[in-house]
Amino acid sequence: MSEITGAAVEKYLYGLLPKRDPVLEEMERRARQRDIPIVGPAVGRLLYQYAQLVGARRIFEMGSAIGYSTLWLARAAGPEAMVYYTDGDPKNAEEAQGYFERAGLRSRIQVLVGNSLELINRVEGEFDLIFNDVDKHYYPEAFRLAVPRLRRGGLFITDNVFWSGRVTRPAPKLRGDRDTRAIQEFNRLLYASPDLWTTLIPLRDGLAVCLKL
Ligand SMILES: C[S@@+](CC[C@H](N)C(=O)[O-])C[C@H]1O[C@@H](n2cnc3c(N)ncnc32)[C@H](O)[C@@H]1O
DSSP: OOSSSOHHHHHHHHHHSOOOOHHHHHHHHHHHHHTOOOOHHHHHHHHHHHHHHTTOOEEEEEOOTTSHHHHHHHHHHOTTOEEEEEESOHHHHHHHHHHHHHTTOGGGEEEEESOHHHHHHHSOSOEEEEEEOSOGGGHHHHHHHHGGGEEEEEEEEEEOSSGGGGGGSOGGGGTTOHHHHHHHHHHHHHHHOTTEEEEEEOSTTOEEEEEEO
C-alpha cells in the first residue's frame, strides 16, 4: 500500500479493482506472506494498459522477482510477444517459471538469471517497453542503459520513484541513504533527458512513465 495518496484513497482504489485470475491472486498471497515487494494489482493494470497502448511486443524487465509484473506484461503483449524476465536470484526465477507455466504464458517469456544491468546488453535489438524495478541504487545506471535500447515511441516505466515520500528529503538528511539519493538523481535525469517525455504518477509508491521521443 502507498504512503503517497493516503490510506482512505488507497482503500477506495484497491476496493474498486476487479478480481484477478487464480495465478495472479496466488502470487499476491505468496508475496504478502513472504514480504516480497511486488507492484500489486493497481500498478499491474497500469503496466498492462501502457503495454497495450504502445502495442508492445518486445519487453525487457529489470528486477522481476517471482514474475508478478512479468505476468501482467506478458498478458498485455499477446501471443507474438517476447518478454525478458531478469532477476539476480535463481530461486525467484524457478518459482516464477512455475507461475508462467500455470498461466499458459511460458512460451512468450524468456527467463534470464543474473544482473539485469548486464543482461540487457546481452539481448540484441530494440525494445517497445522496458520496466525497471531493480535495487534503487542502480536506478541512474538503469536509465543510462535502458533509454538507448528503446524504439522511438517506446516506454521506459519505473517503479518506486517516490520511495514512500523519502525523495522529498533534503540532501543533508540523506547522507547515509544511497537508495533515496539515487532515486532523486534518477528522477532529475528523466526530466532533463531530451530523449524522453516523462510523467511521474503518484500511484502506490510512484511510477515514472517515459515516452522515448
Ligand atoms: C521489487 S522486486 C521486483 C518485483 C517485480 N517487479 C514485481 O512487481 O513483481 C526487485 C527484484 O529485483 C531483483 N534485483 C535487484 N537488483 C537487481 C539487479 N541489479 N539485477 C537483477 N535483479 C535485481 C531482486 O532480486 C528482487 O527480486
